[in-house]
Amino acid sequence: MLKLIEQMKKEENRDSDDSAKRSEMKMEESTYALIMAIVDRGYSEAVMEAARPKGATGGTVINSRRVGTEEAMRFWGISVQPERELVLILADRSEKKNIMKAIAESCGMRQEAHGVVMSLPVDSVVGLD
Numbered sequence: 001m002l003k004l005i006e007q008m009k010k011e012e013n014r015d016s017d018d019s020a021k022r023s024e025m026k027m028e029e030s031t032y033a034l035i036m037a038i039v040d041r042g043y044s045e046a047v048m049e050a051a052r053p054k055g056a057t058g059g060t061v062i063n064s065r066r067v068g069t070e071e072a073m074r075f076w077g078i079s080v081q082p083e084r085e086l087v088l089i090l091a092d093r094s095e096k097k098n099i100m101k102a103i104a105e106s107c108g109m110r111q112e113a114h115g116v117v118m119s120l121p122v123d124s125v126v127g128l129d
Contacts, residue, residue: 029059030121033096034088038064041083048087051105055095062086090122091128 035056037047049128051059064084091099100117107113 006091013045014041016052025078031078032122032125033091033093034101034122035091035103035119037087037107037117039087039107039113039115041085043115044085044087045108046113047103047107047115048089050102051089051099052101054098056089056091057101059087059089059104062088068101088126093121 035051039047041063044059048056048059064086066084089099091115096119100119103115103117107115107117109116
């Protein structure tokens with residue numbers, strides 16, 4: 001029984017490693033990245049002002065509000081306004097890090113915007129020429 005359990009764990013780990021490798025390969029193959037900056041309301045233009053000189057040509061702003069418990073807000077050590085803005089920027093993967101760094105420096109957690117910036121790989125895009 002013990003040998004069977006050990007064998008199952010080995011197979012599970014191997015499957016997990018293979019999945020991670022496939023996921024990594026797909027991210028490396030992506031031409032574009034979706035950069036998402038979540039900032040306090042009123043700071044979306046500041047995000048774009050930081051991103052444009054680094055290669056961003058435009059973005060989409062979505063008004064949103066924070067949903068969560070008070071414990072989650074205290075965990076991050078900041079007071080988060082319920083009203084937020086989500087700025088979505090589709091950028092070339094080669095420009096992603098510079099854009100994200102510029103946004104973080106001007107609109108990050110320690111700035112008035114209390115922003116968070118993240119990215120996701122984009123596996124395909126239709127409508128861009």
